[in-house]
Amino acid sequence: MTSLNEACGVFGIYSPSSVAVNQACFKGLYALQHRGQEGCGIAFNCDGVLSVTKDVGLVADVFAYPPELPVGTTTMAIAHTRYGTSGERSPENVQPLIFHHMLGSLALAHNGNLTNDTQLRRTLELKGSLFHSSSDTEVFAHILTSHRLVCQSLEDALSKTMDEVEGAYSLLVMNEDSLIAVRDPHGFRPLCLGKLEDGYVFASESCALDAVGAQFLRDIEPGEICIIDGKDGTIHSNTSHCKSVATSLCVFELIYFARPDSVIDTISVHEARIRSGAFLALEHPSQADVVIGVPDSGIDAAIGYSRQSGIPYGIGFIKNKYIGRTFIQPEQGERESTVRIKLNPISSTVRGKRVVLIDDSIVRGTTSKRIVRLLREAGAKEVHLRSSAPPFLFPCYYGTDIDSKKDLFACNHDHQSMETILGVDSLGFLTTDQVIKLSDHPGIGFCRACFTGEYPCPKEA
Structure with a gap:
């Protein structure tokens, strides 16, 4: 019964037919409500177009059940429930955050805290970057976008971004055709992968997998980039890019x-x-x-x-x-x-x-x-x-x-x-x-x- 705050829970799903994506996101967020009660949101990928619904408040306050889907076919989504340790308590900092760029759109949902956030933000602003929130998730997105301009793939850009940022981040990234889970090399915050009948689920905790009827497969490894191809549902994973460091799971995850x-x-x-x-x-x-x-x-x-x-x-x-x-x-x-x-x-x-x-x-x-x-x-x-x-x-x-x-x-x-x-x-x-x-x-x-x-x-x- 402490007086601590912890930063957020994330949930992501790829399911082409058998599971209603919006219902799964609601149930997944409900299972992760204990990780944050400031605000919550869901970003949907509908026929390659990203959109988000979010607000301050509990899951049941922000969303009716089931949450309303965009018109079209939705097979992927990421969701987030927030308690902020970086950034003010405001609607602008509620996640997922969506970013539009000439190379395409991205949605991000982040659990953790970057330790070099201030330095990175200052450097980006001196180069002309504009920020719409005080969240360190936006810092991550700006760095990722800069690398996308020169890298051949989003995976390569994520790898380059991981070389620059320090601290704790278990995050989900979604673009027009993929759903990606990323965990920092130290593994400060949890992240896991589950299997649906014809799809997959990422979540901060395995209890969220249980809530949507997904079978627990494994934890995302520290330093891992795990990519689900939205076109055919195949999974590709990469840890070879990552520097080798000792794992450091936050022990307070177990205690509280x-x-x-x-x-x-x-x-x-x-x-x-x-x-x-x-x-x-x-x-x-x-x-x-x-x-x-x-x-x-x-x-x-x-x-x-x-x-x-x-x-x-x-x-x-x-x-x-x-x-x-x-x-x-x-x-x-x-x-x-x-x-x-x-x-x-x-x-x-x-x-x-x-x-x-x-x-x-x-x-x-x-x-x-x-x-x-x-x-x-x-x-x-x-x-x-x-x-x-x-x-x-x-x-x-x-x-x-x-x-x-x-x-x-x-x-x-x-x-x-x-x-x-x-x-x-x-x-x-x-x-x-x-x-x-x-x-x-x-x-x-x-x-x-x-x-x-x-x-x-x-x-x-």
Whole structure:
């Protein structure tokens, strides 16, 4: 129940006959709604002509079901649900973005954050480029367009663009005759490929494939360009162009961002969270009567803690399902007021009991403090707070809006002070050493920069 923001979910589909493209996009976006609630959009390819419908708001607010299709034959589309970490909260920054050029039109949908965005934008503007949004996705599009003028193919232009941009990007590109998935060489953000009866689906998480009845095939590899030919449905993939770097999947995808029913880079999110709770029980045991989790992303870890410790698991809160994730609220005042109506404790679970409270993380501390107070008011005798993430100590530049240390709780208080401010009897964090063990698949590297300060790629000065 953190106060973090994460940048977006993407969905793309190629289906010449068996699946209604507009219905699939709606279902795919709905499955990815947890990744962003600022705005959403769908770009359709209708007989080679690209068009987009988008607006601020939730999927059900922006689109009727099924979304209206352009007149003609639509076999490809890309869709996006947004929370922006780069760019203002405005309709202009809602994606997909469409760009028209003498060589043809492009639609882009992007999840991530470019770390050299400012430098690239400045260089492009000095050369005469005009920008209509403050999104770094538009920067990517301008660079891609410049390379299309000299490259023989869109694939070559994408490869050249990947040589220039730095940071996190899992994105979908659609033109008149192809649908393309691109993932940065570090693999910061997830992206996967699924199979329909006569087509394919790309999505940020595998839960979106399940929502449209697609069979999970594989994750898009870090540095991969995967192209679906819109004329015959064949797939071509290329990673040979890419520089070799260590993979750095954002570990917070497993701790918080992703849905627990998703599989990311072969890792079950649910199992990773169960494992984190078990590690917490070993590292920070407690004499208690019940273990509860903060809905939703703290529940799996709470179950893991309960199993490992032998302390019974209980349902401690009822969540109002009609309130969005607290981290989605961009302003601190909005976050605090939302928490007041989002969670309600179950008094019979906690009254007179020593409670172990499992949350996914503690970022600014204000949300955790409020939740602890709710438990005290419900009659909890003791509250022992455990975080399934290590303390946040450093800014993140790869798609999470921790842009400075000033608001990070653990940066500004020692351990005893944090316990006092939060009003808990004890406090424990998962260690950074245990974070890398959340996957039981060897060879998968994680980005832990927000915990350690060790950045996989540089941030511009």
